[in-house]
Amino acid sequence: MHSAPADAQARDSDILALLQSGALEPAFQQVLARYQDKVYRLCRALLRDPTAAEDAAQESLVRIWKAIGSYDQRASLSTWIYAITRNRCLTAIERRRDLASLSDAAVEAEAHSLQQLQGELPGSAGGEPDDDAELLRELVDLLPERHRRTLTLFYYEDRSVSEVASMLGVPEGTVKTTLFRARAALAEQLRRRGLDDPRHWLETSR
Amino acid sequence: MNPKDECMNTDPPRGARLDAPVDAPVDAPVDAPVDAPLDTALDKALARVLPPPSPPPGFQARVNAALARAQLSDAGRAASRALALRDQRSQIAALDADYLRLRRRTLGTLIGGAFAAGAAVAVAYPYLQATFGPNAIFVLACVGALVGIGIGSASWIGRLRLISHLERRLGRL
Numbered sequence: 001m002h003s004a005p006a007d008a009q010a011r012d013s014d015i016l017a018l019l020q021s022g023a024l025e026p027a028f029q030q031v032l033a034r035y036q037d038k039v040y041r042l043c044r045a046l047l048r049d050p051t052a053a054e055d056a057a058q059e060s061l062v063r064i065w066k067a068i069g070s071y072d073q074r075a076s077l078s079t080w081i082y083a084i085t086r087n088r089c090l091t092a093i094e095r096r097r098d099l100a101s102l103s104d105a106a107v108e109a110e111a112h113s114l115q116q117l118q119g120e121l122p123g124s125a126g127g128e129p130d131d132d133a134e135l136l137r138e139l140v141d142l143l144p145e146r147h148r149r150t151l152t153l154f155y156y157e158d159r160s161v162s163e164v165a166s167m168l169g170v171p172e173g174t175v176k177t178t179l180f181r182a183r184a185a186l187a188e189q190l191r192r193r194g195l196d197d198p199r200h201w202l203e204t205s206r
Numbered sequence: 207m208n209p210k211d212e213c214m215n216t217d218p219p220r221g222a223r224l225d226a227p228v229d230a231p232v233d234a235p236v237d238a239p240v241d242a243p244l245d246t247a248l249d250k251a252l253a254r255v256l257p258p259p260s261p262p263p264g265f266q267a268r269v270n271a272a273l274a275r276a277q278l279s280d281a282g283r284a285a286s287r288a289l290a291l292r293d294q295r296s297q298i299a300a301l302d303a304d305y306l307r308l309r310r311r312t313l314g315t316l317i318g319g320a321f322a323a324g325a326a327v328a329v330a331y332p333y334l335q336a337t338f339g340p341n342a343i344f345v346l347a348c349v350g351a352l353v354g355i356g357i358g359s360a361s362w363i364g365r366l367r368l369i370s371h372l373e374r375r376l377g378r379l
Contacts, residue, residue: 036269040261054262061269062276133255140256155256186252187244196244 012077019071028065031081036061038157039085042167045153046089048141056092060085082167132195139189147182154179323350 012034018027039060043053063084071080140148150164154175157163161179165172190196327346334342 032269036266037258037261040265041258044259050259050262054265054268057261057265058269058272062272065273066276066280133251136251137255140252151252152256155253156258158258159253183245183248187248190244190248 015077016073019068024069028068031064031068031077032061035078035081038167039081041156042082042085042153043089045149045156045167046086047092052092052096056088057085060088063088076166078166079169083169086167086169135193135195136186139186143182143185147178147185150175150178151182323353 015027015030015034018024018030036057040053040057043056043060044050047053047056060081064081067084071077075083140151143151150168153164153167154161157167161172161175165175168175187196331342331346334345338345
């Protein structure tokens with residue numbers, strides 16, 4: 001069985017060959033073609049806000065371009081790219097945290113989301129599939145941050161645990177554990193709302 | 207293993223704690239038994255409500271513009287660095303040239319002074335001998351010493367004045 005970084009390294013062998021030959025521009029073009037969407041999705045999963053995600057993705061790609069000449073292949077290319085992206089997102093989160101103060105509105109919003117989580121959300125048993133999809137999306141948003149971003153990335157990345165692990169820079173076992181807990185928490189919330197009939201969700205997913 | 211099958215693995219992963227109370231907050235380990243049909247249905251529903259987002263329209267163009275800006279600023283930085291280096295090199299060359307010129311001038315002054323002193327002695331010595339007799343050589347030596355001390359003192363006084371002048375100027379700044 002191959003490890004995920006080894007697979008990623010094999011997948012990026014053409015880019016590595018270009019880098020070794022000093023062809024930075026074509027190598028970066030390949031990086032853009034292969035990783036641009038993934039970088040954006042990682043930013044979306046980490047930052048939620050589409051505008052902030054776009055800015056962070058753009059900054060990450062510029063930073064990758066500036067640093068690609070000094071990439072030393074100690075880590076796989078994808079690991080290196082995702083690490084740069086995560087750092088940009090962390091910077092964006094820090095910046096946002098500095099700007100945001102714990103105003104009354106923020107406290108109110110926090111309290112509202114907690115109430116929703118406690119089950120005071122309007123019941124949606126027997127509602128339309130779109131309402132259920134919306135409810136599910138809201139429940140995912142209300143998950144603890146680590147669970148939310150792992151679960152979100154898992155579906156963004158076509159259910160690839162190894163890719164999510166590489167993107168978040170954590171072991172695959174951690175991703176599996178987090179996914180298990182996130183899904184169990186979601187199932188528990190659905191049970192509390194009387195929405196734990198599998199057929200109901202199979203209809204929703206149609 | 208097919209990545210798509212990974213989500214169907216409903217076994218609790220290694221390390222998951224199964225002893226949490228029912229009303230535990232959602233981030234705590236849960237002890238609810240895994241409902242396989244619900245998990246499968248939920249997986250499909252989640253795949254539907256969490257589609258991979260595509261970058262917004264124009265993202266590629268904006269990235270290219272940002273890259274072009276970055277390249278321009280890099281080029282600008284490189285150009286100003288080269289300019290500063292060239293400037294520094296020319297200033298160092300000018301300083302070196304000044305130093306050499308100063309040393310040449312000093313050497314010239316010394317040689318010129320020695321010849322002038324020799325000529326002055328050649329002219330003055332017969333007169334001194336006539337006036338002071340055998341002590342003329344001591345008189346000449348004393349005059350030489352006085353002139354030397356005078357030049358040295360003047361040089362030091364000038365240097366001290368220059369230093370205090372510079373200190374005053376710098377103090378004003």
